[in-house]
Amino acid sequence: MRVRGKGKEHGQEQKHKRDVIVTTIARLMIPFIQMYALYVMVGTEGAGGGFQGGVVFAASFVLFVTAFGITRGRRRLPESWNAALSSLGLYFYAGIGLLCIILSLFSAQYLNYGALPLWEIIGRPETRGLMITFVVEVGIAITVMAVFTSIFFDLAWKGEEDKEDNKEEGGE
Amino acid sequence: MKALTASALMFVILLGALFIYVAEDIPAFGDPYSPANRWVNLSIGIDARSHVVESLNHGVVPDILVREIKNRGLPLPEGYKVERGGEEGWKGWDILIPKGEMFYPNLEKYYFIMNEGNRLWIYRYSVPVRWEERCEEEIGVPNMVTAGLADYRGYDTLGETTVIFTAGVSVILLLRRRGKL
Numbered sequence: 292m293r294v295r296g297k298g299k300e301h302g303q304e305q306k307h308k309r310d311v312i313v314t315t316i317a318r319l320m321i322p323f324i325q326m327y328a329l330y331v332m333v334g335t336e337g338a339g340g341g342f343q344g345g346v347v348f349a350a351s352f353v354l355f356v357t358a359f360g361i362t363r364g365r366r367r368l369p370e371s372w373n374a375a376l377s378s379l380g381l382y383f384y385a386g387i388g389l390l391c392i393i394l395s396l397f398s399a400q401y402l403n404y405g406a407l408p409l410w411e412i413i414g415r416p417e418t419r420g421l422m423i424t425f426v427v428e429v430g431i432a433i434t435v436m437a438v439f440t441s442i443f444f445d446l447a448w449k450g451e452e453d454k455e456d457n458k459e460e461g462g463e
Numbered sequence: 464m465k466a467l468t469a470s471a472l473m474f475v476i477l478l479g480a481l482f483i484y485v486a487e488d489i490p491a492f493g494d495p496y497s498p499a500n501r502w503v504n505l506s507i508g509i510d511a512r513s514h515v516v517e518s519l520n521h522g523v524v525p526d527i528l529v530r531e532i533k534n535r536g537l538p539l540p541e542g543y544k545v546e547r548g549g550e551e552g553w554k555g556w557d558i559l560i561p562k563g564e565m566f567y568p569n570l571e572k573y574y575f576i577m578n579e580g581n582r583l584w585i586y587r588y589s590v591p592v593r594w595e596e597r598c599e600e601e602i603g604v605p606n607m608v609t610a611g612l613a614d615y616r617g618y619d620t621l622g623e624t625t626v627i628f629t630a631g632v633s634v635i636l637l638l639r640r641r642g643k644l
Contacts, residue, residue: 341613381628417603441635445635
């Protein structure tokens with residue numbers, strides 16, 4: 292395995308070391324990139340939206356893989372999680388549309404956010420704004436993030452790393 | 464082969480000329496008074512006689528204008544209202560759709576009439592005007608783009624997200640070599 296910076300690992304000689312500058316900078320930047328992604332994601336008062344926020348979030352995972360290697364990246368975001376997340380966002384979006392029908396007792400249309408019962412407390416436009424900001428956009432962002440990360444991992448995965456992985460699993 | 468190259472070159476030149484011709488017509492970015500962003504000229508003009516202007520000032524669309532609009536096959540619902548409208552340098556009258564019209568539940572601006580060179584020209588308000596003026600009070604999101612993306616065309620965005628999801632699943636099925644999903 293060639294993910295950590297120190298000489299021997301699992302009794303196997305490492306091909307090359309990770310650059311300490313790259314790893315340190317990545318360690319510093321990834322939290323800020325993810326924070327910015329969250330800001331862009333719900334940034335209905337400025338520029339941004341779900342698609343952009345999701346892609347920025349996916350970019351942070353790409354940076355992680357560039358710096359620490361794909362095996363460790365996969366351990367951080369396993370395939371099972373990835374598959375679940377990529378459909379979870381769509382469930383959010385389509386589910387809020389369905390909730391609009393059900394909670395308004397079939398009097399409102401699909402995706403008519405203003406008809407949710409919340410409008411009696413905070414008013415119709417605010418309900419629409421709240422649903423768009425915190426459900427729809429976040430749902431879009433989750434799907435986009437998961438799909439882009441998944442595509443990146445699938446394109447970047449190599450057979451030899453598979454072998455390394457198998458060896459490692461055997462070693463452990 | 465040579466004829467093919469020559470015809471391809473001609474085709475590219477023609478496309479370039481078409482592109483330049485179209486680009487010349489695009490209004491300057493962000494110009495609020497450009498016709499495409501504000502009003503669409505319907506090329507209906509009538510003489511600005513004094514009794515016509517007078518009746519517009521009193522909130523009644525004169526018969527000759529109604530006839531002209533209906534002759535072109537454009538809608539003019541019963542019970543319309545006329546108000547002084549327009550903006551700085553573009554003063555005129557707005558014809559408003561009355562409340563309770565089937566597709567427009569609120570009072571909406573529809574036509575804009577302006578006196579230019581002693582002729583009254585009829586314009587129609589374009590969609591961005593309504594979008595700009597109404598999106599915040601209808602949706603409660605200050606960002607116009609987000610309001611349109613997630614509310615006015617929410618179905619479209621749901622479809623787009625589905626397309627991205629489908630693309631991801633296709634890549635998983637085609638490229639994933641580890642056997643498990």
